Amino acid sequence: MQDHDELANTTSRLGVCLKAARRARGLTLKQVAERTGMALSTLSKVENGQMSLTYDKLLQLTAGLKIEIAELFEPAGSRPERREVITARRSISRAGQGHLVDTTFYSYRYQCTDLVGKQMVPILAEIRARTLEEFGALLRHAGEEYFYVTSGRVAVHTEFYEPAVLEVGDGIYLDSSMGHAYLNAGEEPARAICVCTSEEPDLYQKLRSISEAETRSVDA
Structure with missing residues (x-):
């Protein structure tokens, strides 16, 4: 089980990440509430680090915002960027060849x-x-x-x-x-x-x- 300090850190991180995800999409808390079906007061408490969410509520939140659940625990800016790998492979198939x-x-x-x-x-x-x-x-x-x-x-x-x-x-x-x-x-x-x-x-x-x-x- 999580001790008190670890739980507090998780709750605080969730609030920070939720606020970052919301602002990145130009949404107000009211709009998030409308999209997710969650209470505005609940979302406000989460953003302010006053409460956490159950797994079911996390899924409800991510489904409404259309985001990955990882974004609620790791701010987008702290995740390493995925670099596109370009192999530049090419092959032309001529008639009768193969x-x-x-x-x-x-x-x-x-x-x-x-x-x-x-x-x-x-x-x-x-x-x-x-x-x-x-x-x-x-x-x-x-x-x-x-x-x-x-x-x-x-x-x-x-x-x-x-x-x-x-x-x-x-x-x-x-x-x-x-x-x-x-x-x-x-x-x-x-x-x-x-x-x-x-x-x-x-x-x-x-x-x-x-x-x-x-x-x-x-x-x-």
């Missing part, structure tokens, strides 16, 4: 393969398999992905949803760890742009290893 993985049932052309440690992997896909038997086991890997159909029709199968058919211009965003498969659902070639993303730095290598497990790999 790492091609070609199979009987699909072809994937991985784009911008000169960049290592990507958190996003863009793929140009052509879907040939028309049944789950042809496709094989559902795919599963870390992260999430977006699949956008550019030609033909594609049936999307997942382990938790009924199949969905995507037409040209349709897209689907899904959890990649959920079993999934893309099948050609039309007479014409089915092509799409797929973007996979994950916090894992070696996502590209893992995706390649999955698709190359039973295929031949061709560098283009």
Whole structure:
């Protein structure tokens, strides 16, 4: 439990921080009371270090002011500024370029393969398999992905949803760890742009290893 001096210091710090947060937003105590639904007298006592707040009241206060709870215990000026990190990475993908993985049932052309440690992997896909038997086991890997159909029709199968058919211009965003498969659902070639993303730095290598497990790999 907090001793008397520690509790007093916490109460005083809360008051100072609340006043700083309020003034930074050009608000009066009355406006804060209106935004948060808290009594004006309560807010005045808090600012003057005469009382503290329960956790529920702190959440009510931060929700009304749309601020992080940390701002009520650490003045904004005392927090180190976050410096934006600019990597200046860039890669141009020319037509026909990329790492091609070609199979009987699909072809994937991985784009911008000169960049290592990507958190996003863009793929140009052509879907040939028309049944789950042809496709094989559902795919599963870390992260999430977006699949956008550019030609033909594609049936999307997942382990938790009924199949969905995507037409040209349709897209689907899904959890990649959920079993999934893309099948050609039309007479014409089915092509799409797929973007996979994950916090894992070696996502590209893992995706390649999955698709190359039973295929031949061709560098283009």
